[in-house]
Amino acid sequence: MIKGSVWKFGDDVDTDVIIPAKYLRSVDQTVWPKHLLEGLDPTFSSKVKTGNIIVAGRNFGCGSSREQAALAIKWAGVSAVVAESFARIFFRNAINNGLPLVECKGISKAVDEGDVIEIDLDSGNVKTKKGILRSSPLPPFLKEILKSGGLVEYYKAKRAV
Amino acid sequence: MLGSTAVEKIIANAVGRRVRVGEFVEVPVDFSYFHDGTGPLIIDALKRMGVEKIKDPDRVGIVFDHSVPPYSDQAATLQAKVRKFARDQGIPKFHDLGEGICHQVVPEMGYVSPGMVVIGADSHSCTLGCFGLFSTGVGATDLAYILATGRIWLKVPETLGIDCKGRLSGKVSSKDLILEIVRMVGTDGATYKALEFSGAAVRHMSQSSRMTVSNMAVEMGAKTGFIEADLKTFEFLGREGKTFRTDTKVERIRVDAGSLEPKVACPGSVANVKPVYEVEGTHIDQAFLGSCTNGRYEDLFEAAKIVRGRKVHRDTRFIVIPASKSTYLKAQKDGLMDIFLKAGAIIGVTGCGPCLGVHMGVLGDNEVCISTSNRNFIGRMGSVKSSVYLASAQTVAASAVEGRITDPRRFS
Numbered sequence: 001m002i003k004g005s006v007w008k009f010g011d012d013v014d015t016d017v018i019i020p021a022k023y024l025r026s027v028d029q030t031v032w033p034k035h036l037l038e039g040l041d042p043t044f045s046s047k048v049k050t051g052n053i054i055v056a057g058r059n060f061g062c063g064s065s066r067e068q069a070a071l072a073i074k075w076a077g078v079s080a081v082v083a084e085s086f087a088r089i090f091f092r093n094a095i096n097n098g099l100p101l102v103e104c105k106g107i108s109k110a111v112d113e114g115d116v117i118e119i120d121l122d123s124g125n126v127k128t129k130k131g132i133l134r135s136s137p138l139p140p141f142l143k144e145i146l147k148s149g150g151l152v153e154y155y156k157a158k159r160a161v
Numbered sequence: 162m163l164g165s166t167a168v169e170k171i172i173a174n175a176v177g178r179r180v181r182v183g184e185f186v187e188v189p190v191d192f193s194y195f196h197d198g199t200g201p202l203i204i205d206a207l208k209r210m211g212v213e214k215i216k217d218p219d220r221v222g223i224v225f226d227h228s229v230p231p232y233s234d235q236a237a238t239l240q241a242k243v244r245k246f247a248r249d250q251g252i253p254k255f256h257d258l259g260e261g262i263c264h265q266v267v268p269e270m271g272y273v274s275p276g277m278v279v280i281g282a283d284s285h286s287c288t289l290g291c292f293g294l295f296s297t298g299v300g301a302t303d304l305a306y307i308l309a310t311g312r313i314w315l316k317v318p319e320t321l322g323i324d325c326k327g328r329l330s331g332k333v334s335s336k337d338l339i340l341e342i343v344r345m346v347g348t349d350g351a352t353y354k355a356l357e358f359s360g361a362a363v364r365h366m367s368q369s370s371r372m373t374v375s376n377m378a379v380e381m382g383a384k385t386g387f388i389e390a391d392l393k394t395f396e397f398l399g400r401e402g403k404t405f406r407t408d409t410k411v412e413r414i415r416v417d418a419g420s421l422e423p424k425v426a427c428p429g430s431v432a433n434v435k436p437v438y439e440v441e442g443t444h445i446d447q448a449f450l451g452s453c454t455n456g457r458y459e460d461l462f463e464a465a466k467i468v469r470g471r472k473v474h475r476d477t478r479f480i481v482i483p484a485s486k487s488t489y490l491k492a493q494k495d496g497l498m499d500i501f502l503k504a505g506a507i508i509g510v511t512g513c514g515p516c517l518g519v520h521m522g523v524l525g526d527n528e529v530c531i532s533t534s535n536r537n538f539i540g541r542m543g544s545v546k547s548s549v550y551l552a553s554a555q556t557v558a559a560s561a562v563e564g565r566i567t568d569p570r571r572f573s
C-alpha cells in the first residue's frame with residue numbers, strides 16, 4: 001500500500017518539462033531531482049517531499065527516451081505516479097527503475113492537489129476522497145520487475161537462480 | 162487461416178511462433194543502437210547488473226550525435242566513458258563525433274534490413290520502421306538488458322493504419338503530411354500502437370521522405386512507424402531482407418496527400434497544427450533546417466532552391482545542419498552549402514544540433530524559432546519563454562528569407 005499527498009499536473013507532461021535536456025549531461029546525477037518539473041513549476045523541487053504522489057492527466061512522460069525523467073521523479077522521493085495514461089517509453093523506464101505507476105481513468109477529476117490518496121498496487125485500486133477508483137493492475141511479470149526494484153535487480157535475481 | 166499485421170509477423174518471426182495482439186513476449190533483438198546521450202546510463206546499468214562482456218558486439222551500433230562536439234567538460238567526460246566502453250567491448254559499429262545522427266547513420270550504413278527487430282535508446286528510433294522492420298525506442302536500462310541478454314520484453318502492439326492517398330506535389334512535402342496526421346491522431350492517439358503508413362502517396366515518395374513520416378510516429382505515442390519495404394528501401398540500405406505485409410483488417414485513418422497545403426505545428430504541442438497561411442507573418446528569430454526529421458539531402462536541396470540567389474533576413478539566424486557526413490559531402494559537392502553560406506546561413510556540425518536545446522542555436526527569452534525538427538514542447542529548444550513552430554524544409558527556408566513565417570508557395 002502506498003499512501004501520500006498529491007501534486008497535480010495536466011495532460012501531455014513531456015520529458016522536456018520533467019527534466020530539461022541541459023541538465024542531462026551532468027556527471028553529478030544528484031542535480032536531476034533539483035530541476036524536477038522545472039518547465040512547469042520552477043519551485044516544484046523545493047516543495048516536493050519524500051512520499052508524495054504525482055497525479056496527472058493523459059500521456060504523462062511523452063517525448064524523449066531520457067531515463068533521467070523517471071529517475072529524477074524517483075530520486076526526488078516521489079512514491080508513485082498516477083495518471084489517466086502514460087507514454088510508453090516513460091512507462092517502461094519507470095517500471096525498469098522501480099518507480100510505481102498506476103494508469104487510472106478518472107483520477108484527474110477525483111483528486112485535488114494536497115489530497116491524500118492510497119494506492120494498492122496488487123489490486124490496482126486507488127482510494128480517493130471521492131471513493132475507490134479501479135484500474136487494471138500491472139501484468140504479473142511487470143509487477144515482479146517493480147517488486148525487484150527494477151530491471152537491473154530483476155536481471156540479477158534471475159541470474160542467481 | 163486468419164491474417165496478421167506486418168508488425169505481428171515480424172515479432173512472430175523473431176520469437177519463432179505466432180503471437181497475439183496484447184500478449185507480452187520476450188523477443189530476440191537483431192540490432193540495437195544508442196548515442197552519447199543515453200550511453201552513460203546504459204554503461205552504469207550494465208555495471209550494476211554485473212555484466213562484463215556484452216552478448217554480441219556485432220549487433221550493436223553507437224553513434225555520437227547529441228553533443229557534437231561536446232559543449233561542456235562534463236559532456237566530454239561522459240563521451241570519453243562511452244568511447245572507452247566501445248573499445249573495451251570491441252564494438253565495430255562505433256561512429257564517433259561528426260558522422261551524423263544515429264537514425265540516419267544506422268540505415269545509411271546498411272546495419273539494418275527489412276524484417277528485423279531493431280531497438281534504439283532514443284525515442285525517435287521509430288524512424289527505422291519505414292524500412293519494413295520493427296523498430297522502437299526505449300530507455301537506457303532496457304538497452305542495457307538487450308546488450309546483456311540479446312532480448313527485450315514487448316507487448317505485441319495493435320496496428321493503426323494510416324492510408325495516404327493521392328500524391329504530394331509542389332512545395333508540399335512529407336513533413337506537411339505527417340503534421341496533418343499528428344493533428345488528426347493527436348499526441349496520444351496511437352499510444353502503445355504500431356502505426357502503418359500506406360497508400361499511393363507513401364509508395365510514390367522517396368525513402369528519405371518516408372523517414373520523415375515514420376520519425377514522428379512517436380509524437381502520437383506510437384511504438385513504431387511501419388512502412389512496407391520496396392525497391393526504394395533496398396536501394397537505400399544497399400541490401401534486401403524479408404518483406405512482411407499486413408493481410409488482415411486493421412482500423413484505418415484516411416488522409417488525402419494530394420489536397421494538402423503547407424502546415425505548421427504551433428508552439429506547445431505537436432498536434433497544434435494549422436495551415437501555414439493562418440500564421441503567416443509571425444516574426445521569427447531563428448530558423449533551423451536539420452535533425453533526424455528533415456536533415457537529409459532532399460531537404461537541403463528543396464531549401465536551397467528557395468534560398469538560392471536570396472539573402473537570409475537580417476534579423477534571423479538560419480542554422481543548417483546536415484543529418485550525416487555523407488549528406489554533408491553530397492550537399493557540398495552539389496553546391497548546396499555554397500548557396501546557404503552565400504545567403505547568410507550558419508552551417509553547423511553534423512549531429513542533432515539545436516533540436517534538444519543545449520547548444521548550437523539555443524533560444525533566449527521570448528525568442529521564436531521555426532524548425533524542421535519534431536518537438537515544440539515548452540522549453541524544448543532553450544528558454545521556457547521561447548517558442549517553436551515545426552514545419553517543412555521548404556517552409557523553414559522561405560521563413561528564413563522573409564524573417565517571418567512564410568508560405569513556401571510564394572517562392573517559385
